[in-house]
Amino acid sequence: MLEAAEVKAIAKLARIQMEPAELPAMVEQLAGILALIEQMNAIDTTDVEPLAHPLELPARRRADVVTERDERTAYQTNAPETREGYFLVPRVIE
Amino acid sequence: MTQWKPVIGLEVHVQLATHSKIFSGSSTAYGAAPNTQASAIDLGLPGVLPVINARAVDMAVLFGLAINATLARRSVFARKNYFYPDLPKGYQISQYELPIVNHGRLLLPRPDGSHKQVRILRAHLEEDAGKSVHDLFPGSSGIDLNRAGTPLLEVVTEPDLESAAEAVQYMRMLHTLVKFIGICDGNMQEGSFRCDANVSVRRIDDTVLGTRTETKNLNSFRFVERAIQYEIARQIEILESGGKIVQETRLYDPDRDETRPMRSKEDAHDYRYFPDPDLLPLLLSEEEIIAAQAILPELPQQREIRYRTEFGLAPDDAAILASEREIAEYFECVTRLTNLPKQAANWITGEVFARLNRDEAAFAPSKVTAESLAALIARVADATISTTMAKQVFDAMWQGEGEPDAIISNRGLRQVTDHREIEALVDAVIAESPEQVAQFRAGKDKVFGYFVGSVMKRSRGKANPQQVNDLILARLRAP
Incomplete structure (x- = not known):
């Protein structure tokens, strides 16, 4: 059975903010999804190749050539804060 | 006293020496101004799609052949999910269940001429993250995404290494190899070759492995050695005083010569890998493997x-x-x-x-x-x-x-080898030096140098020294 604590942990990993009041409903909905997956798990897939991608095509490869130009100014117009070419974020201390 | 046995495995990040990034056409050149080599794909902007760099694949294949590994005819890119400011997409594209290189080995020479086999479990292609700068802007961290998307080959050993020295020997050998086959510039100051060390210790008669720690981002051979030595000593001390090792990620601080826990990674162990739907499986043909074999030096x-x-x-x-x-x-x-x-x-x-x-x-x-x-x-x-x-x-x-x-x-440096010419010089010196001749014949061998020196001087350094030696000796020994 899915515990509320697990749902909280999953929310934290996904950086989804959840109010305590939202938790019971989320536990119920996620438990429902897991039940569906359990149902699929019950199917015998011994002879089925694992599927990594629905398209039966190999990856195309590109030549090792530099094709991009410096568009920093354009890309940084979206950023909340930049300085000396860096994107600035609240300090992450190691 | 209990005997302890260290068990060490290394994960080495080999930066592949491509011109462009693994999934985009941005330059990988080192040292550019911040974010001038970060394209929409590297920034993880919506609507972009990654396309694999052919040369990065070629390099992984070449490496696989060089370590006698099995090359996966089909490998799959996966998303490794975690949040950090220098990882714009919120996931790193890597390979998880199906890496391109599997089960290779390196043989470390031992002093007695035998070899120790280090098994390489896997080597997978992945993209590097960006760089965070914490000391430039008060209260903020600066993010430079030039490195984001740089191709890496992560080479993972089995826990076959038994000492810090052996770990360094392996790392040096791998370093020489990747430079030799031309897939990495090996520049450790620039981060082109860096290592995470998994270390645990167990009692010598125990078969179960101890709890391990992972020390990250060791970018010199000396740091690898020091960090592993420190970690072994730290773990033995804890276990001998009845404590338990916590499985955790640690950082080595070269200034203090110690490792300490890395707080940010505390709850990052659940990476929720899944196949990246943006990338199709990577297929290798027999022809391209044969072609790579042919160019392997x-x-x-x-x-x-x-x-x-x-x-x-x-x-x-x-x-x-x-x-x-x-x-x-x-x-x-x-x-x-x-x-x-x-x-x-x-x-x-x-x-x-x-x-x-x-x-x-x-x-x-x-x-x-x-x-x-x-x-x-x-x-x-x-x-x-x-x-x-x-x-x-x-x-x-x-x-x-x-x-x-x-x-x-x-420069007129032609050596005098004419026997007669040298003979004349030798005879002249001997004729002028009756005293030294007598000394030599009385057993004072050191005087020999005087004769050689005098003859060479007369020839202005051009007489063949071997001939000079032989002739003087012959003359002096003659009755």
Whole structure:
């Protein structure tokens, strides 16, 4: 059975903010999804190749050539804060 | 007292020496201004799609062949999910369940001539993250995404290493190998070759592995050694005082020479890998593997053995000449042209390396070409010049003054080998030095140097030293 604590942990990993009041409903909905997956798990897939991608095509490869130009100014117009070419974020201390 | 046995596995991040990134056409050149080499794909902007760099794949294949690994005919890219400011997409594209290189090995030579096998579990292609700068802006961290998307090959060993020294030996060997096959520049200061060390200890008669810690981002051989030594000692101390090892990620601090827990990684262990729907499976054909096999050079370890057995070189010389591809090829070319491997080795490890050290320069075969060095060695071999003269000539060649024959004739360095001419010089010196002759004959061997010196002086350094020696000795010993 899915515990509320697990749902909280999953929310934290996904950086989804959840109010305590939202938790019971989320536990119920996620438990429902897991039940569906359990149902699929019950199917015998011994002879089925694992599927990594629905398209039966190999990856195309590109030549090792530099094709991009410096568009920093354009890309940084979206950023909340930049300085000396860096994107600035609240300090992450190691 | 309990005996403890360290169990060590390494994960080495080998930065592949491509021009462009693994999934985008951005440059990978080091040292550019922040974020000037970060494209929409590297920034993880909506609507972009990654496309794999063919050369990164070729390099992974070449590496797999070099370590006798199995190459996956089909490998799959997966998303490794975690949040950090220098990872714009919120996931790193890596390979998880189906990596491109599986089950290879490196053989570490032991002092007794035997080898220790280090099993390489896997090597997978992945993209690097960006760089966070914490000390430039008060209260903020600066993010530079130039490195984001740089191709890496992460090489993961089985926990086969048993000491810090062995771990360093493995790492050095891997470093030599990836440089030799041309897939990595090996520049550790720039982060092109860095290592995470998984360390645990167990009691010597225990078969169960102990709890391990992972020490991250070790970017020098010395730091790898120190960090592992520290970690082994720390774990033994905890276990002997009845404590337990916590499985955690740690950082090595070279200033304090210690490792300590990395707080940000505390709850990052659940990466929720899944196949990346943006990338199709990577398929390798038999043809391309055969083609890669054909361009795989003879590897340093094999060359080293051949230099010792085929050319009779000393182990140290063989090792250093086989360690870099350009040097090895240069040495082999000089040897081929002169058929004098030992002389070729001496000139390269002696005169060439001394000048490179002096000039703090990297080896470049164009400075004195293999053909020119071979010509010089030939002039010593045919006694046109002495070894001492040859060093003068080599200096001139190093200064760019041209080919040895021209330098020899311009400087009038031709050695006197005419027997009669030398005989005349020797006789003259002996006639002038009755006192020294008497001393020598009375058993004072040291006087011999006086004769050689005087004759060489008279010849202005041009007499063949061997002939001078032989003649003086013959004369002095004559009744």
